[in-house]
Amino acid sequence: MILSNTDTIVVSELEKKFGDFTAVNKISFSVKKGEIFGFLGSNGSGKSTTIRMLCGIITPTAGTGSVAGYDILREPEGIKQAIGYMSQKFSLYEDLTPAENVRFYLGVYNIPPRRWLERTAWILNMTRLNDVRHRLTGELPPGWRQRLALGCALLHRPQILFLDEPTSGVDPLTRGHFWDFIRRLAASGMTIFVTTHYMDEARFCGRIAMINAGEIVAMGTPDEIIGAACPAQPDADLTDAFVALMKREGT
Numbered sequence: 001m002i003l004s005n006t007d008t009i010v011v012s013e014l015e016k017k018f019g020d021f022t023a024v025n026k027i028s029f030s031v032k033k034g035e036i037f038g039f040l041g042s043n044g045s046g047k048s049t050t051i052r053m054l055c056g057i058i059t060p061t062a063g064t065g066s067v068a069g070y071d072i073l074r075e076p077e078g079i080k081q082a083i084g085y086m087s088q089k090f091s092l093y094e095d096l097t098p099a100e101n102v103r104f105y106l107g108v109y110n111i112p113p114r115r116w117l118e119r120t121a122w123i124l125n126m127t128r129l130n131d132v133r134h135r136l137t138g139e140l141p142p143g144w145r146q147r148l149a150l151g152c153a154l155l156h157r158p159q160i161l162f163l164d165e166p167t168s169g170v171d172p173l174t175r176g177h178f179w180d181f182i183r184r185l186a187a188s189g190m191t192i193f194v195t196t197h198y199m200d201e202a203r204f205c206g207r208i209a210m211i212n213a214g215e216i217v218a219m220g221t222p223d224e225i226i227g228a229a230c231p232a233q234p235d236a237d238l239t240d241a242f243v244a245l246m247k248r249e250g251t
Helices: 047-054 076-082 098-108 113-126 142-153 172-187 222-229 238-249
Strands: 007-018 021-032 036-040 062-067 083-086 160-164 191-196 207-212 215-220
Touching (some): 021 062, 021 191, 021 215, 047 160, 047 191, 098 113, 207 238, 215 222, 222 238
Parallel strands (some): 160 191
16 A cells, blocks of 8 residues: 555554454555545444544554554554544533533543633534533433534544544434534544445545445545446445445345
8 A cells, every 4th residue: 555644544454353253354544634534334344443443442453553643553542642532422421511521521631721711612612512511411412412522522632533423313404514514624634534324424525435344345535436336327326336335245
């Protein structure tokens, strides 16, 4: 794999086994700074396992890689300080208020106390949650909790933002607003790595990789993947491409 000096994520032959089960099978790819990179696949395809290896949460069984210049095998703690991570479950404490959740993550990311007031105001205003800052997070609608989780992942102004199924369980309008914000973050230079099973969302990504049974089965821009998977269907979309690829893989 030929890499450029603009790559901020690099993975080569990455593998993860759990006993005799291979969750991720020797995958290779790279992501450039400021890119929105989509990682698509059905549940159990290896998406979340991959993102957890890249975030330094679990250790790969084999292969090499770097994230924000840090080695995924030897420098997981460096990775954690350079990235923001929003998991499927939003990683929030529902018995705390939004302000208290923000305060907790300020400590997690080791942000100097002198910056807490400014960062708290910035996040609560950006997420439009200032008016409910003292309500219990568990009482807030799913879309509001989503905004809070995203805000907490951005508190330390990371180089790379990892989003693991970030819009699962929220309504289409909220999903649209969420992606508008993600595109603005990428335009500012932040790299976005997002896993999703929503094919309509993948159209917002500059490039995508489709994974099935732990193996990458297609990679490129949405149009490139559609064209390669469905050459005889001029009106095909990513859902058609995904179905065609899964049929080829025998899924």
